[in-house]
Amino acid sequence: MTAGAKTAAGAAGLHLRLVAALTLANAGCGFAGVILLGTEPSLLPAGLVFAAWGFDMADGPVARRLGVSSRFGAVLDSLADAVSFGVLPALLVATADGIAGRLAGGAYLAAALVRLARFTAAALKPGTRPPPARPRVFAGLPSPAAAMAVASVTLLGGFPGLLPLTGAIAAGLMVSPLPYVDLVDLVASRRALAWAGLVPVGLALAFGIPTALSLFFAGYLLSGPVLAAMRSAR
Numbered sequence: 001m002t003a004g005a006k007t008a009a010g011a012a013g014l015h016l017r018l019v020a021a022l023t024l025a026n027a028g029c030g031f032a033g034v035i036l037l038g039t040e041p042s043l044l045p046a047g048l049v050f051a052a053w054g055f056d057m058a059d060g061p062v063a064r065r066l067g068v069s070s071r072f073g074a075v076l077d078s079l080a081d082a083v084s085f086g087v088l089p090a091l092l093v094a095t096a097d098g099i100a101g102r103l104a105g106g107a108y109l110a111a112a113l114v115r116l117a118r119f120t121a122a123a124l125k126p127g128t129r130p131p132p133a134r135p136r137v138f139a140g141l142p143s144p145a146a147a148m149a150v151a152s153v154t155l156l157g158g159f160p161g162l163l164p165l166t167g168a169i170a171a172g173l174m175v176s177p178l179p180y181v182d183l184v185d186l187v188a189s190r191r192a193l194a195w196a197g198l199v200p201v202g203l204a205l206a207f208g209i210p211t212a213l214s215l216f217f218a219g220y221l222l223s224g225p226v227l228a229a230m231r232s233a234r
Helices: 005-035 045-064 072-094 098-121 143-155 162-174 183-188 193-207 209-233
Strands: 137-139 179-181
Touching: 005 045, 005 179, 045 072, 045 143, 072 098, 072 143, 072 162, 098 143, 098 162, 137 162, 143 162, 143 209, 162 209, 179 209
Parallel strands: none
Antiparallel strands: 137 179
C-alpha cells in the first residue's frame, strides 16, 4: 500500500470513529436518562431525550459531509436510538400513573423496537436506493419524534393520564403506515418556517417552553392523519 493510500485509509478510519462517537453520544444521553430516572425528578431525563436527538441529528450529516458510511454505522445508529428513543421514553411513561403508565410504556417500547427493526432491515437490504430528495416522508411516526412528544408531556406535567395517553398514541402511530415529513426537513424548510419556527417561538414566549413543545409535537403527531386524509382526497 502506498503512502497516499495509507493516509487516505487512516483519514477514513478517523472519520468513521468520529461519526460513531456522535452516535454513541446519543446512546449515552439515553443511558444517563435511564440512570437518572431512579434518582432524580423526571425533568432532567426528559431533557436528555432532546440532547440525544441533537446527536442523532448530527451524525448523519457529518457522515455525509465526510463521505463515510457503513452497515456497522447503520446498525449502531439503530441500537443507540433503541436506548434513547425506545427505552428511556418508555420508562418515562411507565413510571407515571400506575398500571396505565406501565401498560402504555410497554406498548411504546414494543412499537419503538419494531419500528427501528423495520427501518434498519430496509436500510441494510441489498440494492437499497439512496435516500430520496428532501423533504423525506416516512411511513409511520419516527421514533425520535415519538420520544420527544413523550418528553414534552413529561416536562409539561400537571395533567394526570396525559403521559400514558401520549405514549399509547405514539406507539400506535410508530407502527402505522401514516405519512410523516422528516422532522429535520420540517424545521429547516422555508415553506414551513411559520409552523416550524415562528409559531413555537411565539408559544414559548406566551406560555413557556414545555407548553410550546407539547403543542408543537401534538401538531406533528396530528400531521400524519391529516396528510393521509389530504392524499386520499386528491
